[in-house]
Amino acid sequence: MSNFLLAQLTTPNADVTVILPEIVVAVAGIVVMLYDSFFPRQKAVSGAIAMLGVFVSALLLVLMWGDSFSGSAWSGMIAHDNLRLSFGLVFLMIAAMTILASTLWVNIEGVPTGEFHALLLFATFGMMMMAAGNDLVVIFLGLETSSIATYVMAGLRKGDLRSNESALKYFVLGSFASAFLLYGMALVYGATGTTNIPRIAASVDSANFPALLLIGSAMMIVGFGFKVALAPFHVWTPDVYEGAPAPITGFMAAGPKAAAFSSFVRVFVLGFPLVAGAQAAGILHETWISLLAVLGIITILFGNVAAILQNNIKRMLAYSSIAHAGYATVGFVGAGLAKTAAERNEAIAAVAFYLFVYAITNLGAFAIVSLLGQRNDRRADFEDYNGIGFKAPLLSFSLSVFMLSLLGMPLTAGFIGKVLVFRPALESGSVLLVTLVVVAVIGSAISAYYYLRLLVVMFFRERAVDWVPPKVPSTLTTAIAAAVIAVLYFGLFSNGLIRKFAGTTPKAAEVRAER
Amino acid sequence: MDLIANNLLTILILLPTIGAIGAIAYQAVTRSDEHQKWIALFVTVLNFLISLVLFTRGVPAVGGFEFEQNVPWISAIHTNYHVGVDGLSFWLVLLTTFIMPLSVLCAWTAVEKKKTAFFAFLLLLESAMLGVFVTLDLLVFYLFFEASLVPMFFLIGVWGGKNRIYAAVKFFIFTAVGSLLMLVAIIALYYIYAGAVNGAGSFDFVEILAAMQSGKLILGPQVGMLLFLAFALSFAIKVPIFPVHTWLPDAHTEAPTAGSVILAAILLKMGTYGLMRFNFAFFPDQARETAWIFITLAVIGIIYGALVAMVQPDWKRLIAYTSVAHMGFVVLGMFSFTELGMQGAVYQMLNHGVSTGALFILVGFAYERRHTREISEYGGLANVMPNYAAIFIITTMSSIGLPFLNGFVGEFLIMVGMFKSTILNVTASANWNYVAAMAAGIGVILAAVYLLWLVQRVFFGKVTHAENKKLKDLNAREIGLMIPLLIAMVVMGVYPRPFLERTDSAIKSIEARVMRSAGGAVAKTELDTKALENR
Structure with missing residues (x-):
């Protein structure tokens, strides 16, 4: 044992290249911050630096895809697998979209750009660490880094009471949830004697106190459940989302949620697996699967029903984001029940794909909401959208595409995402999961009502007062156009991305057929 | 090419x-x-x-x-x-x-x-x-x-x-x-x-x-x-x-x-x-097991659709309810699981497409001129729009199922198919297949009632509303677009053979799949013997 430790100390397994994408993002954040303090008020430059950092990091991630995976690095602290790479890519996409979509807001409301971009990059860095963390401690550090940055971003509209309320609420409740998570991690450590996830997986069955493990995992479900906004831990979402500036809301609904899912999946699916013939592990596995399935059911029903009642579009999207966390849970639970490693990877990839699609759709939608909302998001009620459909056809078309994708209509990426996350759950064939999927489709049917409502007000109603379509800055145009193209493109040609996320190579026969 | x-x-x-x-x-x-x-x-x-x-x-x-x-x-x-x-x-x-x-x-x-x-x-x-x-x-x-x-x-x-x-x-x-x-x-x-x-x-x-x-x-x-x-x-x-x-x-x-x-x-x-x-x-077995439900619902649809259509004051809504009735026929024919009935069902799908499509087009013509769909707003249109009236009446006849027009062939096949069907219980006192077929027959009569009554109210008698006196008859485009539909109605009514020949093999294979699949063969022979005994 001491030899092992000594070897670790003298020749630390510190391969910097493995976490280069994360480092690039963090460094870009620092550069933005420094640049802003020396040359303030150069909004475009700080945005450009941030974009560059994101882009380089994404490029590195893509290049790393070809690596033969070593599994983990940094003495097992950093995981190096498809889960990390695909989620990392999702986060970077989210960051890039947020930078583009927020330019207008940054300009008209005089937001301190340097701080904003730096915070955004730090949050992204934290999220990437969450996906890469193969150790409970790394995950927690990543979570806190991203959370603290996000708390501040929610309150960036300093003069606005709702924004302040949003930030404070998010901060207080978020810290509370972090405490739960940390306590859970501590208990798991107490039971297994390690914080390393693969080693936890190896020792769940021989845990010192199986009860401790159960309690610990339950507390972690509470903590993660808060971060991904599963009912009944979702109560903070609507207020926080409504109060925060629209581009930040889009970021919060997509980024931290996807990040929390990435760690959630890693800790539970990979950390508490079903071990053949192991009783204690079996109980733990069954408990968390059924608990999450039930939470998923509640979340989907609650999110969708509550979204129907909303008159404010930001709030509607907030509740819909709760429902979408529920749909992602369907794939998550399916991954937990996968019988082979290949099936498990496919299911995890399905969750990543789903969150990718959700993120890009949602960010696109929030970009438009922020554009039409004007200063302080005043115009974000359904009636503010009355009859704009044929007056601003491109904007309305884009928003319609996003709504239809959120609804899961075919020919949009949202449809493929739904099919992908429902698949693993149905594959397991367990009654609870089939119920979960049926609830999910019923939820989708309910959601038709409020997503369509936006289409109805835009296209079917007439506008009483005059309305001039806003001028759309080129950055925003880029963001929206990219989102629309991505949603339609991945609705038709998602094969490559799914395969990349799942790390499966097409069989020879299929390659031939594809040609 | x-x-x-x-x-x-x-x-x-x-x-x-x-x-x-x-x-x-x-x-x-x-x-x-x-x-x-x-x-x-x-x-x-x-x-x-x-x-x-x-x-x-x-x-x-x-x-x-x-x-x-x-x-x-x-x-x-x-x-x-x-x-x-x-x-x-x-x-x-x-x-x-x-x-x-x-x-x-x-x-x-x-x-x-x-x-x-x-x-x-x-x-x-x-x-x-x-x-x-x-x-x-x-x-x-x-x-x-x-x-x-x-x-x-x-x-x-x-x-x-x-x-x-x-x-x-x-x-x-x-x-x-x-x-x-x-x-x-x-x-x-x-x-x-x-x-x-x-x-x-x-x-x-x-x-x-x-x-x-x-x-x-x-x-x-x-x-x-x-x-x-x-x-x-x-x-x-x-x-x-x-x-x-x-x-x-x-x-x-x-x-x-x-x-x-x-x-x-x-x-x-x-x-x-x-x-x-x-x-x-x-799911051939399940289709057979649930056939009685679908047949019952189809019959209810046929009669309910007809009755509701009868009392509609709105011209377009009336036609809409005829769809409920006509599609009931299609479902009935499908679930008879006889070759004739299913052929009729497919044929009736086409008929309904042609006839009801034509009816909606025709209602649209009137609406475009008067901007109302209330039947009571019309009356005596035959006097001012003779071509329109003629075309409408032919279409109505096709929808009712007048022999030599398309509707007749479909409905006839479906009813014969239902009569010959063995899918419903045959007991000593009643052959429920006959009952279903006869109930559908009532639907045909009702169809004649509501459509002819509609024709009477809209086209015949005196022109009751002054606005209707100056309505223009159909123009060349409107007549031109109705002609293909009218031709289809007549051709499909007089010479259905090429249509049925195309669908024949597909229908036969579906029928065989449903009636002769594992459980089906047994069920069918049992029913056949029972039916024979009753005769």
């Missing part, structure tokens, strides 16, 4: 979409929406002409398809773009391409605002509907099935009548609820197939059916029933079968004329087509 024949179905599906994009591009370039209708007409007529290529190949062998294409779409989840035509879908494809130019023509002057978007949605709808009828991959089928909702949603919502928003949302949500459960069933079937063949799953209709027929894939009775119901619900809402028909009167009434025509003529057929294609082929 080979290029067209080899990619025929893909061309048929894509051409309207390209047309829609072209129409929008034209608007973007010229800032004018005056010529989009010409684009739409050109594309739909061209599509119709191309669809005639279907005739160049004979009837496919039993269980086979013509003009097949099969390329991987998302190979990661083993779903393929697999299309093909057999006897069942052959005429439905042609019906679609035949009705579309006519519905473009009937919107020629009726649509006054946002013309580009209107014709673009019309074209997109054609793509989706053709996709539904030719796709043999379940996931892609679902994709087209759902995709057809969006254009129709917009057609009703933007260009519809007073209650259009309510009608559009109701239409969308009703149909979406049903089809989402079908999606679950489709994915479940994928894994059941994977388990059965010990390999990758499949969404392919042909592969799954082959596994079922060879006995490799056997569904448990409970699982089978759940899957059957998931499929059936989505199709039942589409047909629509009583009691999930309530979206139909609203949608039909509020939709613009072209929308109502497409809804009635084509969209509803997606439901009956789906039942025959998927429910009967995949």
Whole structure:
């Protein structure tokens, strides 16, 4: 044992290249911050630096895809697998979209750009660490880094009471949830004697106190459940989302949620697996699967029903984001029940794909909401959208595409995402999961009502007062156009991305057929 | 020519979409929406002409398809773009391409605002509907099935009548609820197939059916029933079968004329087509077991639809309810599980498309002139619009089922099929198949009552409203677009043989699948003996 430790100390397994994408993002954040303090008020430059950092990091991630995976690095602290790479890519996409979509807001409301971009990059860095963390401690550090940055971003509209309320609420409740998570991690450590996830997986069955493990995992479900906004831990979402500036809301609904899912999946699916013939592990596995399935059911029903009642579009999207966390849970639970490693990877990839699609759709939608909302998001009620459909056809078309994708209509990426996350759950064939999927489709049917409502007000109603379509800055145009193209493109040609996320190579026969 | 024949179905599906994009591009370039209708007409007529290529190949062998294409779409989840035509879908494809130019023509002057978007949605709808009828991959089928909702949603919502928003949302949500459960069933079937063949799953209709027929894939009775119901619900809402028909009167009434025509003529057929294609082929035992439910609902639909139609003060709503009744006939014929009945059902689908489509077009003509649908606002129209009256009365006769017009053939076949059917209980005191057939017969009489009464109120007598005195009779475009429909009515009424021959082998194989599958053979012989004893 001491030899092992000594070897670790003298020749630390510190391969910097493995976490280069994360480092690039963090460094870009620092550069933005420094640049802003020396040359303030150069909004475009700080945005450009941030974009560059994101882009380089994404490029590195893509290049790393070809690596033969070593599994983990940094003495097992950093995981190096498809889960990390695909989620990392999702986060970077989210960051890039947020930078583009927020330019207008940054300009008209005089937001301190340097701080904003730096915070955004730090949050992204934290999220990437969450996906890469193969150790409970790394995950927690990543979570806190991203959370603290996000708390501040929610309150960036300093003069606005709702924004302040949003930030404070998010901060207080978020810290509370972090405490739960940390306590859970501590208990798991107490039971297994390690914080390393693969080693936890190896020792769940021989845990010192199986009860401790159960309690610990339950507390972690509470903590993660808060971060991904599963009912009944979702109560903070609507207020926080409504109060925060629209581009930040889009970021919060997509980024931290996807990040929390990435760690959630890693800790539970990979950390508490079903071990053949192991009783204690079996109980733990069954408990968390059924608990999450039930939470998923509640979340989907609650999110969708509550979204129907909303008159404010930001709030509607907030509740819909709760429902979408529920749909992602369907794939998550399916991954937990996968019988082979290949099936498990496919299911995890399905969750990543789903969150990718959700993120890009949602960010696109929030970009438009922020554009039409004007200063302080005043115009974000359904009636503010009355009859704009044929007056601003491109904007309305884009928003319609996003709504239809959120609804899961075919020919949009949202449809493929739904099919992908429902698949693993149905594959397991367990009654609870089939119920979960049926609830999910019923939820989708309910959601038709409020997503369509936006289409109805835009296209079917007439506008009483005059309305001039806003001028759309080129950055925003880029963001929206990219989102629309991505949603339609991945609705038709998602094969490559799914395969990349799942790390499966097409069989020879299929390659031939594809040609 | 080979290029067209080899990619025929893909061309048929894509051409309207390209047309829609072209129409929008034209608007973007010229800032004018005056010529989009010409684009739409050109594309739909061209599509119709191309669809005639279907005739160049004979009837496919039993269980086979013509003009097949099969390329991987998302190979990661083993779903393929697999299309093909057999006897069942052959005429439905042609019906679609035949009705579309006519519905473009009937919107020629009726649509006054946002013309580009209107014709673009019309074209997109054609793509989706053709996709539904030719796709043999379940996931892609679902994709087209759902995709057809969006254009129709917009057609009703933007260009519809007073209650259009309510009608559009109701239409969308009703149909979406049903089809989402079908999606679950489709994915479940994928894994059941994977388990059965010990390999990758499949969404392919042909592969799954082959596994079922060879006995490799056997569904448990409970699982089978759940899957059957998931499929059936989505199709039942589409047909629509009583009691999930309530979206139909609203949608039909509020939709613009072209929308109502497409809804009635084509969209509803997606439901009956789906039942025959998927429910009967995949779940023959369950189809037999639940036949009594569907037959009962069909009979209720026939009589209920007729009775409600009778009391409608709204002309268009009246026609809408006739759809409920007529589609009830189709369902009745399908679930008789006799060759005659099912042939009649397919034939009646086409008839309903032609006759009810024509009726909606005709109502649209009157509406365009008077902007009201109240029957009481009309009266004595035969005096001022003789051509219109003549055409309307011929169409009515076809809808009622007058011999030598198309409706008669379909209804006759369905009723004979139901009489010969052995699907319902035959007891010593009553043959319930006869009862169902006779109840449907009452529906035919009622149809005559409500339609003839409508004709009487609208066309005969004196002109009661001053505004109606100056109405113009049909113009050349309007008569021109009715002529193909009238010809179809007569031809299909006088010479149905070529139509029936095309569908024959497909129907026979479905009938054999349902009645002679594992449980079916036993059930049938038992019933036959019983029936014989009774005679």
